Amino acid sequence: MKKLLYSLSLLAGSALLLPACSSDEHSKKTETETTQTASGAAYQTIPVSVETRAKQLALPGEFVPYYDVALYAKVNGFIKSMPVDVGAKVQKGQLLATMEAPELESDLSRTLSDLTAAKGRLNISKSNYRRLQQAAQTAGAVAPQELEQAHAVVMGDSADVNSQQQRVAAARQMKQYLMLRAPFNGVVTERILSPGALVGPTQKDAQPMLKLKEIGRLRLQVTVPEVYAGQIRQNAPVTFSVNAFPGKTFTGKINRISYNVERSVRAELIEIEVKNPGLQLMPGMYATVGFPVQRQSKSFYVPKSAVVVSMEGSYVIAVVNGKTHWITVQTGNESGDQVEVIGSLKPSDRVLVKASDDIRDNIAIQTVAEPSIAQNHE
Template identity: 25%
Template structure:
């Protein structure tokens, strides 16, 4: 009895396996048929080239610099007797910053002035006498030479006296000072560093292609990561005529700081150059290219088949490439699915 049950169980298992194998074969055959049916037409998405005027943006980073960043240098020597402005002060051009002892120079100016005025009066007197032939021409010439020397000595003494009054040579902010009352300074000593943070300058590098599209006086947007969503206005003030070692050209941009003076010298910022085309051109989505930019090709839907066409392209602008020839704005160009296509493949356009 047990033997009979074992035999029946074995037969049942074999029958079940045979049935499963049969079902698998049927399913595979049906899938093969579906594959044959679906392979008749490759599904694709299409696009069309369109005529438009594009606006392209080029960005370049740089560090802000003050237009005015100068050092006030001593043109005299002596002991500092007064310091009127220190680091942190805002000054205007010509403001008195400090004073160096000048008693002897004041006396020298007074003496040279008196000598100059005396010789000037002598020249006038000798000129009248010369008209009456009361003095020789040589005497008159000597007086003239003496007057010129006296005038030079007087002006030299005035200049040296003036140099003892240290004045701001530009308007701005005293970023640092190197002077203190009672100290002795010599000629050429650094006294003050004056920085004007109201007028800033930004130097950036652009390619040859980009500098041909800008000119002096163009407006440029300036942005900083420190002020998200806020832009500042800059003006192109200079464009280099010679490229550097990296084959890029320096472009200098000047900008007036805002009333709040948010931007500071030394901050990193980005210049945004916007280039707008003068005329319309035909553009195609770069994703539609089946070949490279060096060997551009596209698939164009012609009826129910895809036709491979050679085209000529121009410059690329972001996701767009300019079409010079080979396409019209009416052509249906495959933009997705072209990897499965060859010339003459049947296609089905998905909508």
């Protein structure tokens, strides 16, 4: 009897323990699944630094040609010859390509023939008019109406001659269009078509024959953030450096100001005219431009690695309540491994130290704080 009671007690205890163990294992499993889903790696964050730094503003710029044109055929025809190729330095008015169009030659010949015939008719009508004038000196020899009719014929033939002369001039001008000439001094940067190609304005999907750029002078274009736009002045001196020439500093001045802040980037476009006689600088090169402006108010600084530059623009990734928030910024002064950022930031914001465009907006991530960089540094 005692053995039976003892066995029943053991069975009851086991039954009570089994649900507890099952519940505990389920809790641990759920916790592990949640951690894996929500985090992965933990990202380091750092607060933005609020500082006042009196340094020259450095902004990126890009060189573009002073003039840039794609040259198309103005009349229909075939390319006969093209004596220039990529890299050719050409002068204004230089022949770049010759086309042939037999129908234009025919038009010119026809208009010349029509002009010759019109001149012949005018000579005859003038001769008749002069004879009638001489005969009219004898009273009653020529009726006044006949004389007026002869004069009207002379005027009509004269107008016809003028019309034919204009047609000849137009035909000659059309023939001139068979010769493609350089509209300015420059360099041929692309040759799209070759001799034998059919060209003309009536062709479907017409292509340019050549692309010509003036690079003896360049435009250095820079977008200046809105907060600095009021400090930019016409003809103010600037310095700039180019990655292709490390250690070399170039000088220039602000030649053109757009006086327009683009809403998409909240920045103003300015241009610096750069003389380039040796053709060392080329369109498409980037430059770092220093402007004689200084920030008198406090600015936000973050590590350079915190700024993402992608197709969506430049931004930092702030973390609020465990979720990412892209904040569009523009960069300004650089100091060591830090860069000034201009955007909708607050001193209390924490941003990812190492941001990338792989980290999407409005997703939950795990973070770990990094030691703060100096804040409110005067």
